[in-house]
Amino acid sequence: xxxxxxxxxxxxxxxxxxxxxxxxxxxxxxxxxxxxxxxxxxxxxxxxxxxxxxxxxxxxxxxxxxxxxxxxxxxxxxxxxxxxxxxxxxxxxxxxxxxxxxxxxxxxxxxxxxxxxxxxxxxxxxxxxxxxxxxxxxxxxxxxxxxxxxxxxxxxxxxxxxxxxxxxxxxxxxxxxxxxxxxxxxxxxxxxxxxxxxxxxxxxxxxxxxxxxxxxxxxxxxxxxxxxxxxxxxxxxxxxxxxxxxxxxxxxxxxxxxxxxxxxxxxxxxxxxxxxxxxxxxxxxxxxxxxxxxxxxxxxxxxxxxxxxxxxxxxxxxxxxxxxxxxxxxxxxxxxxxxxxxxxxxxxxxxxxxxxxxxxxxxxxxxxxx
Amino acid sequence: xxxxxxxxxxxxxxxxxxxxxxxxxxxxxxxxxxxxxxxxxxxxxxxxxxxxxxxxxxxxxxxxxxxxxxxxxxxxxxxxxxxxxxxxxxxxxxxxxxxxxxxxxxxxxxxxxxxxxxxxxxxxxxxxxxxxxxxxxxxxxxxxxxxxxxxxxxxxxxxxxxxxxxxxxxxxxxxxxxxxxxxxxxxxxxxxxxxxxxxxxxxxxxxxxxxxxxxxxxxxxxxxxxxxxxxxxxxxxxxxxxxxxxxxxxxxxxxxxxxxxxxxxxxxxxxxxxxxxxxxxxxxxxxxxxxxxxxxxxxxxxxxxxxxxxxxxxxxxxxxxxxxxxxxxxxxxxxxxxxxxxxxxxxxxxxxxxxxxxxxxxxxxxxxxx
Numbered sequence: 001x002x003x004x005x006x007x008x009x010x011x012x013x014x015x016x017x018x019x020x021x022x023x024x025x026x027x028x029x030x031x032x033x034x035x036x037x038x039x040x041x042x043x044x045x046x047x048x049x050x051x052x053x054x055x056x057x058x059x060x061x062x063x064x065x066x067x068x069x070x071x072x073x074x075x076x077x078x079x080x081x082x083x084x085x086x087x088x089x090x091x092x093x094x095x096x097x098x099x100x101x102x103x104x105x106x107x108x109x110x111x112x113x114x115x116x117x118x119x120x121x122x123x124x125x126x127x128x129x130x131x132x133x134x135x136x137x138x139x140x141x142x143x144x145x146x147x148x149x150x151x152x153x154x155x156x157x158x159x160x161x162x163x164x165x166x167x168x169x170x171x172x173x174x175x176x177x178x179x180x181x182x183x184x185x186x187x188x189x190x191x192x193x194x195x196x197x198x199x200x201x202x203x204x205x206x207x208x209x210x211x212x213x214x215x216x217x218x219x220x221x222x223x224x225x226x227x228x229x230x231x232x233x234x235x236x237x238x239x240x241x242x243x244x245x246x247x248x249x250x251x252x253x254x255x256x257x258x259x260x261x262x263x264x265x266x267x268x269x270x271x272x273x274x275x276x277x278x279x280x281x282x283x284x285x286x287x288x289x290x291x292x293x294x295x296x297x298x299x300x301x302x303x304x305x306x307x308x309x310x311x312x313x314x315x316x317x318x319x320x321x322x323x324x325x326x327x328x329x330x331x332x333x334x335x336x337x338x339x340x341x342x343x344x345x346x347x348x349x350x351x352x353x354x355x356x357x358x359x360x361x362x363x364x365x366x367x368x369x370x
Numbered sequence: 371x372x373x374x375x376x377x378x379x380x381x382x383x384x385x386x387x388x389x390x391x392x393x394x395x396x397x398x399x400x401x402x403x404x405x406x407x408x409x410x411x412x413x414x415x416x417x418x419x420x421x422x423x424x425x426x427x428x429x430x431x432x433x434x435x436x437x438x439x440x441x442x443x444x445x446x447x448x449x450x451x452x453x454x455x456x457x458x459x460x461x462x463x464x465x466x467x468x469x470x471x472x473x474x475x476x477x478x479x480x481x482x483x484x485x486x487x488x489x490x491x492x493x494x495x496x497x498x499x500x501x502x503x504x505x506x507x508x509x510x511x512x513x514x515x516x517x518x519x520x521x522x523x524x525x526x527x528x529x530x531x532x533x534x535x536x537x538x539x540x541x542x543x544x545x546x547x548x549x550x551x552x553x554x555x556x557x558x559x560x561x562x563x564x565x566x567x568x569x570x571x572x573x574x575x576x577x578x579x580x581x582x583x584x585x586x587x588x589x590x591x592x593x594x595x596x597x598x599x600x601x602x603x604x605x606x607x608x609x610x611x612x613x614x615x616x617x618x619x620x621x622x623x624x625x626x627x628x629x630x631x632x633x634x635x636x637x638x639x640x641x642x643x644x645x646x647x648x649x650x651x652x653x654x655x656x657x658x659x660x661x662x663x664x665x666x667x668x669x670x671x672x673x674x675x676x677x678x679x680x681x682x683x684x685x686x687x688x689x690x691x692x693x694x695x696x697x698x699x700x701x702x703x704x705x706x707x708x709x710x711x712x713x714x715x716x717x718x719x720x721x722x723x724x725x726x727x728x729x730x731x732x733x734x735x736x737x738x739x740x
Contacts, residue, residue: 076613141614178565182614193715194626195548195689197589197602204605204623205585211578219567232567234617235574241607243446244511244552244626244655246715248606253574256564256614285614319565345563345616 004034009117012356013088013097016110020086020101026074026144029053029136033073036134039113045120046132049157053136054146056157059120063129065298066159067367068331069115070147070322071108071166072138075101079347088353095353102351104344108166108337109134111360119367127369131160138322142287147322151329162298163326164363167319168339171310171355171362173303174317175292175334177324178229179259181268182236184252185210186280191242191249200247204240207251211235213275214255222260225292227316229260233275254284258318261289287320290327292334299332305366306336310358319344336363374404379487382726383458383467386480390456390471396444396514399423399506403443406504409483415490416502419527423506424516426527429490429499435668436499436529437737438701439485440692441478441536442508442516445471449717458723465723472721474714478536478707479504481730489737497739501530508692512657517692521699532668533696534733537689538709541680541725541732543673544687545662545704547694548599549629551638552606554622555580556650561612561619570617574610577621581605583645584625592630595662597686599630603645624654628688631659657690660697662704669702675736676706680728689714706733 005022008014024032033053040048046057053073078084078100086099112132119126135146142148151158167174187207192200219231233255240251255276259268265288273281293299294314303314317323317335326333338355375392378384394402403423410418416427423443448454448470456469482502489496505516512518521528537544557577562570589601603625610621625646629638635658643651663669664684673684687693687705696703708725 180565180615193689193712194602194604194606195550195628196712197604197628198600199712202584202604204608205581207608208578208581208585211575211581214572215575215578230568232564234564234567234572235610236564236614236616236618237611238574238577238608238621239611240605241609241624244606244624245550246606247604251608254611254614258565258567319563342563342566342569 004038005031007035007039007113009114012110012114012360013095013353015113016097016102016107016356017086019106019109020099021084023078023084024073024075025077026137026140029073033134033136036073036113040116043117046116049154051150051153052146054150055134056150056154057116057132059126059130061125061129063127065161066129066131068131068133068158068160068163069112069166070133070163071105071112072136073109073134074136074139075104076139076345083347083349093354096350097353098350100349103168103339103349105167105337107168107339107351107356111337111356111363112166114360115363126367128367130367131157133158141285147325151325158329160331162302163331163333165321165323165333165335166337167321167335168337168341168344169335170340171338171358172312173306173314173334173336175227175294175314176224176261176290177317177319177321178231178261179263179265179268179287179289179324180256180320181265181272181286182254182256182284183272184254184282184284185276187251189247189249192247194245194247197247203248203251207240207253210253210276210279220260222262224261225294227292227314229316230318231260232258259289261291263289288324288328290324292316293327293332296332299334302334302366306362309362309365374408375401377405377409377483379484382480382484382730383723385483386467386472386477386726387456389476389479390469391454393448393454394443394445395447396507396510399443403506406443406483410486413487416486419524421520421523422516424520425504426520426524427486427502429496431495431499433497433499435531436501438501438503438528438530438533439482439536440503440533441475441482442506443479443504444506444509445474446509446715453717453719463724466720467723468720470719473538473709473719475537475707477538477709477721477726481707481726481733482536484730485733496737498737500737501527503528511655517695521695528699530701532672533701533703535691535693535703535705536707537691537705538707538711538714539705540710541708541728542682543676543684543704543706545597545664545684546594546631546660547687547689547691548601548631549633549635549638549657549659549694550626550690551635551642551656552624552626552654553642554624554652554654555646557621559617559619562617564615564617567617573618573621577610577623580623580646580649590630592632594631595664597662597684599686600688601630602628628690629659631661633659658694658698660694662686663697663702666702669704672704672736676732679732679735
């Protein structure tokens with residue numbers, strides 16, 4: 001093992017640039033996990049546990065309540081040419097840091113690391129105990145999730161009364177999250193030489209109604225706990241064909257349905273099976289939605305403290321995030337972090353430096369009870 | 371280089387089994403070309419030329435007319451588990467040889483090799499001069515064709531008054547061949563995270579009308595020179611999608627149009643562009659059709675001689691074959707060989723031994739003028 005990269009803690013922008021410049025595409029989080037672990041083990045007020053490429057750090061101050069701050073270390077793949085290392089543009093408060101991961105979600109990671117170093121030092125004690133959870137494999141299939149693995153291996157480490165997940169929200173509070181389910185919708189045919197195509201049945205032609213139903217589908221807007229969620233039903237992949245001179249005997253359309261927290265996973269699956277009635281439908285990946293949870297007292301307290309500082313109103317979270325996993329663990333959770341969520345996964349990911357300090361300050365104020 | 375495999379010439383079935391058992395999937399024809407070259411160089415009545423993995427052998431008897439017998443050495447890929455080595459089933463005249471290449475088109479190759487060894491020996495002189503052309507890369511894109519390469523490198527070797535191509539016809543005469551053209555029909559969209567799909571435009575959904583047009587397309591039946599050709603319009607491939615959580619920005623449908631000899635290549639392309647009007651259409655591969663050519667005197671003479679022996683009537687050839695290349699070189703050509711053409715490329719390729727002898731005998735009778 002190499003020595004881990006040292007993450008500077010003097011300035012929030014330096015922290016962010018450092019954690020972004022350690023590439024950590026899903027499956028390749030080790031170097032960043034090493035650096036995070038090394039930083040946290042250097043803080044005497046934290047108890048640190050490593051599990052694979054996940055790192056959990058906790059204060060043990062004996063407080064009545066415990067808040068979990070959580071975020072994933074991995075990013076989607078880099079662009080070509082690569083959108084790393086990061087670059088800082090502009091001056092002063094208008095500075096913007098560009099590069100893969102700046103939005104999703106190393107800005108949240110940077111804020112959490114800064115708070116982990118600060119809160120618990122003499123003179124900077126929080127009014128609650130704190131658990132920081134940094135984990136791997138969020139941007140890939142749910143079965144690989146580092147947070148899921150932690151919940152299986154160390155459920156006690158995830159215990160808490162309220163969780164803040166550092167997914168990008170542009171410093172707004174975003175409650176709940178939509179669910180996501182992926183299915184393969186399959187057609188079958190009979191292969192034949194394309195010069196005698198009447199002997200075969202073309203499975204790609206048979207997929208025409210599947211695409212027509214998707215093209216005609218009107219996604220719902222659904223109100224839940226006062227927030228309005230906008231669903232989505234999309235083909236995210238299609239494949240079929242054996243060779244340039246063969247009538248294909250199979251075609252698969254991969255469909256991703258993003259659904260509002262008003263539906264259970266089972267209801268979402270039933271909706272898909274109804275939409276693609278007559279076709280072979282196989283669920284390949286799914287994660288439930290989470291209701292906003294903003295009626296919870298701790299959530300309300302957090303919202304009041306943060307919104308007093310940032311302005312704005314709570315919004316729905318469209319993307320699926322791990323707040324749904326915390327919801328499954330019985331822990332109310334919200335998303336709150338710097339970065340425009342619509343830039344997540346975009347080639348031109350970038351975060352305004354201003355939002356970094358805003359999020360850190362709001363969390364610090366609330367956690368110190370000031 | 372290893373010593374080439376020796377091809378036995380005692381029995382036609384042994385010849386066929388030997389040339390089939392030397393695997394020669396397109397791009398991998400060298401071992402078979404070596405074996406064919408070695409066999410032909412052993413015949414003092416033949417002048418042999420090697421070009422890449424093509425082998426041309428000619429008699430130089432000073433006859434008025436020259437007949438070309440031609441066939442490709444390559445096959446489509448083996449199945450899994452492999453459909454080689456060949457196996458012989460049944461007894462006597464009902465024997466059937468199974469395995470990759472038995473139909474397309476090593477049965478034709480075996481007949482040609484047997485005739486190459488026999489015709490020209492003292493006492494077995496043909497009434498015409500003969501050119502045998504064995505070539506590589508037929509089952510792949512037209513640009514790689516070994517016959518095309520020979521036509522560029524050694525056009526003089528392909529000269530002749532009439533050509534018989536050993537593509538499978540079940541010992542019938544099949545005149546002409548349909549043309550083939552492949553196009554990519556492409557849709558464009560705008561990528562977005564599938565959780566915020568309203569920010570994107572789904573290129574796979576946009577392909578729905580392409581598949582609908584294909585599914586509704588009614589292929590024509592076209593009469594040419596008394597033979598009826600049945601066209602085909604098929605998606606042979608479709609691909610689209612970036613990742614499981616991304617609205618795709620591109621989708622490509624690969625369409626193969628097999629068209630009757632009544633259409634030129636330009637007309638076939640225009641027909642495709644009309645069918646997919648409004649979409650980006652790119653031609654990726656094409657080969658013209660060939661008219662039956664059965665009105666040519668030499669073709670008529672051949673047909674009379676063969677049909678007297680085998681019965682039956684000339685038929686259209688649906689698949690594209692290299693008779694179209696001979697047509698381009700100004701040489702009338704027909705397809706004639708053992709093997710059910712509908713088994714070409716099939717996993718269960720097999721040829722009745724009876725047809726082997728029938729084709730050899732018919733050709734021998736005609737070529738010896740007896």
